[in-house]
Amino acid sequence: MAVTVAFVSQKGGPGKSTLARALSREAATNGLRVKLADLDLQQGTSLEWNRTRLQAGIEPSISVESFPTAAKALAVAGEYDLLVIDGPARASAGTLEIARASDLVVQPSGAALDDLRPAVKLFHELTRAGIPSERLVMALNHVATEAEEADARAYVEQAGYSVLASSLVERPLYRQAQNAGLAVTEAKHARLRERADALVQSIVNRIEG
Ligand SMILES: Nc1ncnc2c1ncn2[C@@H]1O[C@H](COP(=O)(O)OP(=O)(O)O)[C@@H](O)[C@H]1O
Ligand SMILES: [Mg+2]
16 A cells, blocks of 8 residues: 655645655655645646656656545555645645545645744644644745744744754745756756755655654
8 A cells, every 4th residue: 555645735835736746756766656646626737747747758757647536546546655645725625535544744834924824723623633743744845044944943843743854945946947847856956956855855754754
């Protein structure tokens, strides 16, 4: 049975698809059989991204498929080592179903309180519904400075949740990479690739730990 990692969020645009693609790309590079399940039916951005990737002939190829529900994605998970769920644009009734189906739930968030408050609230809702908090982790994205990151980390930990050891800085090159069908771990700039690699590694460490 596949290990299932889901990326969900309360707000739109914090980086679910960005992180889901990066994890999938690194898993595929390491020879794992990985399925990236795009549950954002309305936008299907990871499907579109993969179309660009295929047209550009970027290796490794990644198996991306659209599913209406987590259950439908889980139904094919047996054939894979890793199922990566790229969650819908915003939290919905489906978010709890996704969390129940997952070994690890990663919620990307910006570092502002405007982003962190609703993100923590979603984790509270999930734990109240019976999801163990050990299965939930925040991923800080779009951060600008170390001080900002430290404050955000403290806020989330104070609320009772853990934060991935690595974060992503806000950089146009990360957008450009994804515009071209690349993952952020394939960005043009070595320092940015390393930062993205470290973030993916921090997710892998959580899965293994
Ligand atoms: N660290 C970053 N720096 C710059 N742009 C980013 C970063 N992370 C994500 N983005 C961009 O922000 C937008 C939203 O990210 P996305 O992963 O699609 O969010 P979500 O799937 O949560 O809606 C995309 O255009 C993406 O390329
Ligand atoms: Mg998305």
